Every structure is written in C-alpha cells, then in structure tokens.
Amino acid sequence: MSSDTSTRPGNIVILTGAGISKESGLDTFRCADGIWSRVNLEDVATPEGFARDPELVHAFYNARREKLSDPAVQPNAAHAALARLEAEWPAEVLLVTQNIDDLHERAGSREIIHMHGELNKVRCQACEHLVVWPDALSLEHTCAGCGRKGTLRPHVVWFGEMPLEMERIYDALSQCSLFVSIGTSGQVYPAAGFVSHVRMYTRARTVELNLEPSTGATLFEEAFYGPASGVVPAFVERLLAGRS
Ligand code: APR
Numbered sequence: 001m002s003s004d005t006s007t008r009p010g011n012i013v014i015l016t017g018a019g020i021s022k023e024s025g026l027d028t029f030r031c032a033d034g035i036w037s038r039v040n041l042e043d044v045a046t047p048e049g050f051a052r053d054p055e056l057v058h059a060f061y062n063a064r065r066e067k068l069s070d071p072a073v074q075p076n077a078a079h080a081a082l083a084r085l086e087a088e089w090p091a092e093v094l095l096v097t098q099n100i101d102d103l104h105e106r107a108g109s110r111e112i113i114h115m116h117g118e119l120n121k122v123r124c125q126a127c128e129h130l131v132v133w134p135d136a137l138s139l140e141h142t143c144a145g146c147g148r149k150g151t152l153r154p155h156v157v158w159f160g161e162m163p164l165e166m167e168r169i170y171d172a173l174s175q176c177s178l179f180v181s182i183g184t185s186g187q188v189y190p191a192a193g194f195v196s197h198v199r200m201y202t203r204a205r206t207v208e209l210n211l212e213p214s215t216g217a218t219l220f221e222e223a224f225y226g227p228a229s230g231v232v233p234a235f236v237e238r239l240l241a242g243r244s
Pocket of ligand 1: 016017018019020022023028029030031034098099116182183184185186187188209210211212213214226227228229
C-alpha cells in the first residue's frame, strides 16, 4: 500500500545504521570485517562488561573517538543527501540514527535522534551530568557535576539498556507517510521493529536502501541495493523531483 506523497507531501522518518558511514571510513558491526568480528560485544557494549573491566571499555571507545576525529573521516554523499532532503522537503523529516558518530550533523542534518547515544559525549553514572567529550576518557577523570572521580562513562546505549527518545520516535513513526531504512542489518531491536510498527499503524510507504537485503528485507514494500553513497542521493533526488 502506498501513501499519497506525490500529491500531498507527508512527514518522513529515516532510520540509519552503520552502513551509511562505511564509505566515510567507519567500520560496520556485522560485516565480515566488522567490529563484532574483532571484539566481544559482551566485553565492551554491556553494563556488565563495563562493571567488569572499565579500562577495556574506555580503551575501545577512546579508539573509536580517535578514529572519528581523523581528518580523513568525513560525511559522504549519503549523509549530504539526507541533509538536503531535510532542508528541501516541504513537510517534516526526522532522522533516527543508531550511529554514535556525528557525521549526520556534520553534513547539516538538524532534526536528528541518536537512539544509541553519541560517541562524543560522556555522562556521570552517579549524577547523570552529561558533557561533550571528544577526547580520551579514563578512570582518572572527575565529573564536573558532582566532583566524583571515575564515574564517567561513554554516553552510549549498551545491550540491555533502553534506547533514547523512544516516545518521540514512535510518535513520528505513527505519523509518517514514508519510512526509509538505510544501512542497517535489521538485527537489533527496537530499531529492527520500526518497519513493522509503521506498517501496522500507518499507510506509509516503506523503503529499504542497503548494500544487500537486510534480515527484515521482506517487510519493506520497496528496496534499492548498492553502496549508500550511490543509492541514497539517487533516491533523494527522485523524491524531491516528485518522481519517486
Ligand atoms: N552502503 C550501504 N549499506 C552498507 C554499506 C554501504 N557502503 N556497507 C555495509 N552496509 C550494510 C551491511 O550490508 C549491513 O546490512 O550496512 C549494514 C550494517 O549492519 P550492522 O553492522 O549490523 O550495523 P547496524 O545495523 O547499524 O547495527 C545496529 O548494533 O552493535 C549494535 O549498537 C550497534 O547501532 C549498532 C546496532
């Protein structure tokens, strides 16, 4: 079932995953050479792993922060196309990303929810004080909010924790005319369930843009496969021209 977006543009919700940042030089998680092929996710992406060995977890995120600040890592044509869509589309465009990098912001996107947190922020486990932190973090650092030492953790949602701003996300999903999923394997919930939510509660059109069919590929009405830097700008161009 398709919506009437060609005659009366409606709101768009876009979900992005690690695949959109791959061509910017950042690793995905589940590709053959992905992060989870080298590192045990229970060790670095769970509250239990952090409690067990905080220094290991800090080292993992410090390395990712350092990589993100590498001048070679820049937004690619897919990030730029989504910023253009937000600027030019006559209704609301909400970008929901599972990515903790800041490449969408650097490309110019403004309406964005980082449902899995942000690499360049840390927060205090004791007082919840949240602060921008692009540098290395260690147990020696002190929270500027409560003055305690060793309580800061990456502002990242780990497995077993609740993703951020879910109410706002489901509100937007329930009111959209188009849902587009980009560069995600569809293996991690709740994001993997967004397409089903949209299909159950709206008449919105659902589209997958990915390198290859994701786990939930059959749930989408339409799909375009290829590198994000190609398929995303092409899709946005057609959408803005009223041809898609
Ligand atoms: N263009 C488009 N898609 C690509 C590209 C590319 N250049 N390269 C890879 N992909 C696709 C892969 O085919 C895969 O389907 O991107 C997807 C990446 O999947 P994952 O590595 O599983 O990343 P993601 O879906 O974002 O992971 C979800 O899992 O570990 C957690 O918290 C982490 O946010 C992450 C979540």
